[in-house]
Amino acid sequence: GAVVSQHPSWVICKSGTSVKIECRSLDFQATTMFWYRQFPKQSLMLMATSNEGSKATYEQGVEKDKFLINHASLTLSTLTVTSAHPEDSSFYICSAEGKVEGRNTEAFFGQGTRLTVV
Amino acid sequence: LAKTTQPISMDSYEGQEVNITCSHNNIATNDYITWYQQFPSQGPRFIIQGYKTKVTNEVASLFIPADRKSSTLSLPRVSLSDTAVYYCLVGEGDKIIFGKGTRLHILP
Numbered sequence: 001g002a003v004v005s006q007h008p009s010w011v012i013c014k015s016g017t018s019v020k021i022e023c024r025s026l027d028f029q030a031t032t033m034f035w036y037r038q039f040p041k042q043s044l045m046l047m048a049t050s051n052e053g054s055k056a057t058y059e060q061g062v063e064k065d066k067f068l069i070n071h072a073s074l075t076l077s078t079l080t081v082t083s084a085h086p087e088d089s090s091f092y093i094c095s096a097e098g099k100v101e102g103r104n105t106e107a108f109f110g111q112g113t114r115l116t117v118v
Numbered sequence: 119l120a121k122t123t124q125p126i127s128m129d130s131y132e133g134q135e136v137n138i139t140c141s142h143n144n145i146a147t148n149d150y151i152t153w154y155q156q157f158p159s160q161g162p163r164f165i166i167q168g169y170k171t172k173v174t175n176e177v178a179s180l181f182i183p184a185d186r187k188s189s190t191l192s193l194p195r196v197s198l199s200d201t202a203v204y205y206c207l208v209g210e211g212d213k214i215i216f217g218k219g220t221r222l223h224i225l226p
Contacts, residue, residue: 006161034214043205044162044216093161095214106152107214109161 002028004096006110013084013117021079021113023094029074030096034107035067038091050077084117091115122206127221136193138220140206143187151182151189154205156219162205166191196224 003026013019023033032051036044048064050056050071058064068080077096081088091114095107123141130136142151150169154162166173168180168189179192193200205219 004161036216043218046213046215049213091159095161097214106164106167108164109154112159112161114159 002026002096002098002105002108004030004094004108004110006094006113008113009111010114011116013115015085015117016083018080018082019084019115021081021092021094021115023077023079023096023110025075025096025098025108028096028098028105028108030077031074031099032097033071033077034095034097035069035077035079036093036095038093038112044093047079081115084115086117089115089117122208122217124204124206124217124220126218127223129223129225130196131225132197133195136196136200136222136224138191138193138204138206138222139188140191141188142206142208145186145208149186149208151180151186152207153178153180153191154207156203156205162216165204196222198224198226200224 005024005026007022034049035047037047038044046059047062048056048058048069050069052071052074056069066082071077091112093112095109097107098105150167152167153165155165156162166178166180168182170182173180181190201224203219203221205216
Protein backbone atom coordinates (compact mmCIF):
# COMPACT_ATOMS: atom_id res chain seq x y z
CA GLY A 1 0.00 0.00 0.00
CA ALA A 2 0.88 3.66 -0.09
CA VAL A 3 3.45 4.97 2.35
CA VAL A 4 3.21 7.98 4.60
CA SER A 5 6.38 8.90 6.43
CA GLN A 6 6.31 10.98 9.58
CA HIS A 7 9.38 12.55 11.13
CA PRO A 8 10.60 12.59 13.81
CA SER A 9 9.30 9.46 15.53
CA TRP A 10 9.87 11.03 18.91
CA VAL A 11 11.05 14.36 20.21
CA ILE A 12 11.73 15.87 23.61
CA CYS A 13 11.72 19.63 23.90
CA LYS A 14 11.87 22.27 26.58
CA SER A 15 8.79 24.16 27.61
CA GLY A 16 8.39 27.34 25.56
CA THR A 17 10.16 26.09 22.45
CA SER A 18 8.59 25.13 19.12
CA VAL A 19 8.64 21.75 17.46
CA LYS A 20 8.02 20.91 13.81
CA ILE A 21 6.68 17.53 12.69
CA GLU A 22 6.81 16.53 9.02
CA CYS A 23 4.43 14.26 7.16
CA ARG A 24 5.32 13.07 3.67
CA SER A 25 3.41 10.91 1.22
CA LEU A 26 6.16 8.94 -0.49
CA ASP A 27 4.46 7.36 -3.47
CA PHE A 28 1.26 9.25 -4.10
CA GLN A 29 -0.05 12.77 -4.22
CA ALA A 30 -1.93 13.63 -1.08
CA THR A 31 -4.77 15.99 -1.87
CA THR A 32 -5.84 16.05 1.75
CA MET A 33 -3.84 15.57 4.93
CA PHE A 34 -5.13 15.19 8.46
CA TRP A 35 -3.45 15.76 11.79
CA TYR A 36 -4.50 13.91 14.92
CA ARG A 37 -3.52 13.89 18.57
CA GLN A 38 -3.83 10.82 20.72
CA PHE A 39 -3.55 10.62 24.49
CA PRO A 40 -2.82 7.30 26.25
CA LYS A 41 -5.66 4.76 26.09
CA GLN A 42 -7.78 7.15 24.04
CA SER A 43 -8.85 7.36 20.44
CA LEU A 44 -7.40 9.66 17.82
CA MET A 45 -8.71 13.20 18.00
CA LEU A 46 -8.82 15.10 14.74
CA MET A 47 -7.04 18.43 15.05
CA ALA A 48 -7.18 19.79 11.53
CA THR A 49 -7.67 19.00 7.88
CA SER A 50 -5.52 20.56 5.21
CA ASN A 51 -5.74 20.64 1.45
CA GLU A 52 -2.69 21.42 -0.63
CA GLY A 53 -2.25 25.10 -1.22
CA SER A 54 -5.01 26.26 1.10
CA LYS A 55 -5.34 27.06 4.77
CA ALA A 56 -6.02 24.27 7.19
CA THR A 57 -9.45 23.80 8.71
CA TYR A 58 -9.17 23.37 12.46
CA GLU A 59 -11.54 21.43 14.69
CA GLN A 60 -13.34 23.21 17.45
CA GLY A 61 -11.12 23.79 20.45
CA VAL A 62 -7.83 23.48 18.55
CA GLU A 63 -5.83 26.71 18.59
CA LYS A 64 -4.69 27.50 15.08
CA ASP A 65 -2.01 29.92 16.32
CA LYS A 66 -0.52 27.23 18.52
CA PHE A 67 -0.67 24.36 16.06
CA LEU A 68 0.55 25.74 12.75
CA ILE A 69 -0.15 23.57 9.75
CA ASN A 70 1.43 24.05 6.37
CA HIS A 71 0.51 21.93 3.35
CA ALA A 72 2.77 23.47 0.77
CA SER A 73 2.91 20.59 -1.69
CA LEU A 74 1.03 17.44 -2.60
CA THR A 75 3.57 15.34 -0.73
CA LEU A 76 4.39 17.34 2.39
CA SER A 77 2.51 18.76 5.34
CA THR A 78 4.04 20.09 8.53
CA LEU A 79 2.66 20.63 12.00
CA THR A 80 4.47 23.10 14.23
CA VAL A 81 3.66 23.13 17.91
CA THR A 82 4.54 26.64 19.02
CA SER A 83 5.52 27.57 22.55
CA ALA A 84 5.05 24.00 23.66
CA HIS A 85 3.96 23.24 27.20
CA PRO A 86 3.90 19.95 29.12
CA GLU A 87 0.17 19.56 28.44
CA ASP A 88 1.00 19.43 24.71
CA SER A 89 2.86 16.18 25.31
CA SER A 90 1.04 13.60 23.25
CA PHE A 91 1.22 11.25 20.28
CA TYR A 92 0.70 13.17 17.03
CA ILE A 93 -0.32 11.29 13.90
CA CYS A 94 -0.77 12.45 10.34
CA SER A 95 -2.66 10.80 7.54
CA ALA A 96 -3.00 11.44 3.85
CA GLU A 97 -5.59 10.77 1.19
CA GLY A 98 -5.30 10.85 -2.54
CA LYS A 99 -7.93 10.89 -5.26
CA VAL A 100 -8.61 8.13 -7.73
CA GLU A 101 -11.23 8.78 -10.42
CA GLY A 102 -12.69 11.59 -8.37
CA ARG A 103 -13.13 9.52 -5.21
CA ASN A 104 -11.01 9.73 -2.09
CA THR A 105 -8.72 6.79 -1.46
CA GLU A 106 -8.53 5.26 1.98
CA ALA A 107 -6.38 7.23 4.39
CA PHE A 108 -2.79 6.18 4.93
CA PHE A 109 -1.27 6.98 8.28
CA GLY A 110 2.18 7.95 9.39
CA GLN A 111 3.88 6.09 12.20
CA GLY A 112 3.23 8.89 14.65
CA THR A 113 5.42 11.29 16.63
CA ARG A 114 5.74 11.06 20.40
CA LEU A 115 6.18 14.60 21.72
CA THR A 116 7.36 15.09 25.29
CA VAL A 117 7.62 18.62 26.62
CA VAL A 118 9.71 18.98 29.76
CA LEU B 119 -20.90 12.17 9.47
CA ALA B 120 -22.33 8.88 10.63
CA LYS B 121 -21.60 7.96 14.23
CA THR B 122 -20.31 4.49 14.92
CA THR B 123 -20.74 2.25 17.95
CA GLN B 124 -18.47 -0.67 18.72
CA PRO B 125 -17.85 -2.85 21.78
CA ILE B 126 -15.19 -1.25 23.94
CA SER B 127 -13.24 -4.47 24.38
CA MET B 128 -13.19 -8.13 23.44
CA ASP B 129 -11.13 -11.13 24.45
CA SER B 130 -10.50 -14.21 22.36
CA TYR B 131 -8.04 -17.08 22.10
CA GLU B 132 -5.40 -17.90 19.57
CA GLY B 133 -6.72 -19.82 16.59
CA GLN B 134 -10.29 -18.57 17.01
CA GLU B 135 -12.27 -16.53 14.55
CA VAL B 136 -13.08 -13.08 15.91
CA ASN B 137 -16.03 -10.99 14.77
CA ILE B 138 -16.28 -7.34 15.72
CA THR B 139 -19.55 -5.62 14.91
CA CYS B 140 -19.98 -1.91 14.36
CA SER B 141 -23.31 -0.07 14.33
CA HIS B 142 -23.77 2.91 12.04
CA ASN B 143 -27.49 3.62 11.90
CA ASN B 144 -27.13 6.98 10.16
CA ILE B 145 -24.90 5.83 7.32
CA ALA B 146 -25.39 7.89 4.17
CA THR B 147 -25.89 6.55 0.68
CA ASN B 148 -22.39 7.50 -0.45
CA ASP B 149 -20.59 6.35 2.70
CA TYR B 150 -18.04 3.57 2.64
CA ILE B 151 -17.15 1.50 5.71
CA THR B 152 -13.49 1.24 6.59
CA TRP B 153 -11.70 -0.64 9.35
CA TYR B 154 -8.31 0.22 10.78
CA GLN B 155 -6.01 -1.57 13.22
CA GLN B 156 -3.76 0.27 15.65
CA PHE B 157 -0.92 -1.08 17.78
CA PRO B 158 0.42 0.95 20.71
CA SER B 159 2.57 3.92 19.68
CA GLN B 160 1.92 3.35 15.99
CA GLY B 161 -0.33 4.97 13.43
CA PRO B 162 -3.49 3.13 12.37
CA ARG B 163 -3.15 0.59 9.58
CA PHE B 164 -5.83 0.06 6.93
CA ILE B 165 -7.45 -3.37 7.11
CA ILE B 166 -10.41 -3.43 4.77
CA GLN B 167 -13.06 -1.26 3.17
CA GLY B 168 -16.47 -2.06 1.77
CA TYR B 169 -19.76 -0.60 0.60
CA LYS B 170 -22.16 -3.55 0.68
CA THR B 171 -22.42 -7.35 0.96
CA LYS B 172 -19.06 -8.99 1.56
CA VAL B 173 -15.48 -8.02 0.98
CA THR B 174 -12.51 -10.28 1.63
CA ASN B 175 -8.80 -9.72 1.47
CA GLU B 176 -5.75 -11.58 2.73
CA VAL B 177 -6.23 -10.25 6.24
CA ALA B 178 -9.95 -10.11 6.98
CA SER B 179 -13.50 -10.22 5.74
CA LEU B 180 -16.10 -7.50 6.03
CA PHE B 181 -19.78 -8.38 6.12
CA ILE B 182 -22.34 -5.66 5.44
CA PRO B 183 -26.08 -6.42 5.55
CA ALA B 184 -28.48 -5.02 3.00
CA ASP B 185 -29.58 -2.10 5.17
CA ARG B 186 -25.90 -1.15 5.79
CA LYS B 187 -26.71 -0.02 9.33
CA SER B 188 -24.03 -2.28 10.72
CA SER B 189 -20.94 -4.12 9.61
CA THR B 190 -18.88 -7.00 10.96
CA LEU B 191 -15.14 -7.34 10.71
CA SER B 192 -14.11 -10.99 10.74
CA LEU B 193 -10.56 -12.00 11.60
CA PRO B 194 -9.91 -15.68 10.85
CA ARG B 195 -7.69 -17.69 13.18
CA VAL B 196 -6.31 -14.86 15.27
CA SER B 197 -2.86 -14.91 16.82
CA LEU B 198 -1.33 -13.03 19.74
CA SER B 199 -0.07 -10.40 17.30
CA ASP B 200 -3.65 -9.44 16.48
CA THR B 201 -3.98 -7.84 19.90
CA ALA B 202 -4.71 -4.23 19.00
CA VAL B 203 -7.41 -1.59 18.83
CA TYR B 204 -9.76 -1.87 15.86
CA TYR B 205 -11.62 1.16 14.56
CA CYS B 206 -14.69 1.21 12.35
CA LEU B 207 -15.05 4.40 10.29
CA VAL B 208 -17.93 5.47 8.10
CA GLY B 209 -17.94 8.30 5.61
CA GLU B 210 -16.75 9.57 2.31
CA GLY B 211 -16.38 13.20 3.09
CA ASP B 212 -13.36 15.28 3.82
CA LYS B 213 -13.06 14.35 7.48
CA ILE B 214 -11.97 11.08 9.04
CA ILE B 215 -13.34 10.92 12.55
CA PHE B 216 -12.39 8.05 14.84
CA GLY B 217 -14.75 6.54 17.37
CA LYS B 218 -13.54 4.86 20.53
CA GLY B 219 -12.61 1.60 18.81
CA THR B 220 -12.59 -1.96 20.12
CA ARG B 221 -9.65 -3.13 22.18
CA LEU B 222 -9.10 -6.75 21.15
CA HIS B 223 -7.04 -8.91 23.46
CA ILE B 224 -5.91 -12.31 22.21
CA LEU B 225 -5.08 -14.85 24.88
CA PRO B 226 -2.77 -17.85 24.45
